[in-house]
Amino acid sequence: MYGSTAVDVLAGRAEHRRMATAEAVRSVQFDRADPRAVRRAIRAGTHLGQTAGLAPGRVQGNVCILPREYADDFFVYCQRNPRPCPLLAASDPGDPALPALGADLDIRTDVPSYRVFRDGEYVEDVADIRDLWRGDLVAFVLGCSFSFEEALIEAGLPLRHIAEGKGVPMYLTSIETAPAGPFRGGMVVSMRPFTPADAIRAVQITTRFPSVHGAPVHIGKPELLGIADLGAPWVGDPTRVRDDELPVFWACGVTPQSAVRHARPPLCITHTPGHMLVTDLKNASLAVL
């Protein structure tokens, strides 16, 4: 999605569907509750699909891999924009390990689908990046809304996009992120509709999880974010907002993709949306209270 438009994203989604079909053929049995077993299945190429629902209770992460010459600025960008870019871990240059997230974890093989961008333009989705790995690459892993969605579900709050089997709608907003080097651009937000009482509960629950986007950044007035039409998300599927509901907006881990579009690094590798890095970290361990 880097350097891409929603059209590229839709192309990517069609690509997902082809891969999901392939997945149905290739999937074999593995312990879907065990993050190590999930990563092994992904590493072996026996799971290429989305990761929602795998390893319940464990943190899944957004991935962004950049050449070292861009990494320092990206570090600063994350530090300046902790709501959309909550940095969970970063590798040493050239080292594909991220031991803080899993002793065996290898960032070159453990994501079910990678998205490759060159000079900010989308090139292709690939199942592993061993061929692309270089000694100067730094892997960043950012928190993802799956963690707080789990907490919302446990609290009994309905998530419409999940109930309807859709992707959460994401919007590029007029909220400018704090720039760092070449990284800049609008904050991307995800939207979930809730009744007002549930919206208040959702603020309380997600406040407990600052390292996975935390509390909402906005409630109720999409026009103030420069969102002209809730029915036309930048990424993801439109989600109905009933008359007795408010749209609730969280900072989204897709924001760095907007920033990388501006930075146009010669190489950037991310996860394919929905195809996250499954870690050993427990979601509950991220709660600050």
Added chain:
Amino acid sequence: MYGSTAVDVLAGRAEHRRMATAEAVRSVQFDRADPRAVRRAIRAGTHLGQTAGLAPGRVQGNVCILPREYADDFFVYCQRNPRPCPLLAASDPGDPALPALGADLDIRTDVPSYRVFRDGEYVEDVADIRDLWRGDLVAFVLGCSFSFEEALIEAGLPLRHIAEGKGVPMYLTSIETAPAGPFRGGMVVSMRPFTPADAIRAVQITTRFPSVHGAPVHIGKPELLGIADLGAPWVGDPTRVRDDELPVFWACGVTPQSAVRHARPPLCITHTPGHMLVTDLKNASLAVL
């Protein structure tokens, strides 16, 4: 306001103004930061006015005094409706002391203005109730929004009704409280306008203070509460809500007054709105985190 309409309340407000004038004449110097000095001034009749701004950092309470035969049901009513009726303390029958709120506190003299209701009908405002006190009366003290407003102000959130020198607007809603004996009726809510980002902060801050109404009960859609016109509050002054703001609603300590209107006890004595009981308790001591 028990058994009363907004008209009675407006009459009461005119009464306030007369009393405020009297107050300007009669006020003498006292240490306005010391809750004991404030109560002594009130007890001596040298302060008859509103209590906003007195004894900063200390809890001020809503007062409701009922005959013993109504007290048990009122206890249950508070237990079933903790958001609008957060009970801080209750006296023993006939005992005007509330040592948990102040060693010297005497509920017969320490409120600057009392409101007397008979059979649910407003009778008069009086400066003390020593003549009305009886061996069967039980005094209830409920948390008040002054405590959480202080926390909001400390966090830098603007409170428009204070900036404009007005009373916070309160509305009788279609949210039915959980009945107990003869006590029942709609929840009363107070409204403060905030930008969406500040509304989210306000949820976080007031969540820390469950014993003074806690988090909002509603955001954004007054029509869902049966409020037809924000410009026509049941009590208090209309407050402007800008286009870039959401109305945020908290359960209000005036709710028991709506319940007492239904119960019609032979005698009920409350504080006059804005003329609260100043206690020694620190607001900060009520924060649960």
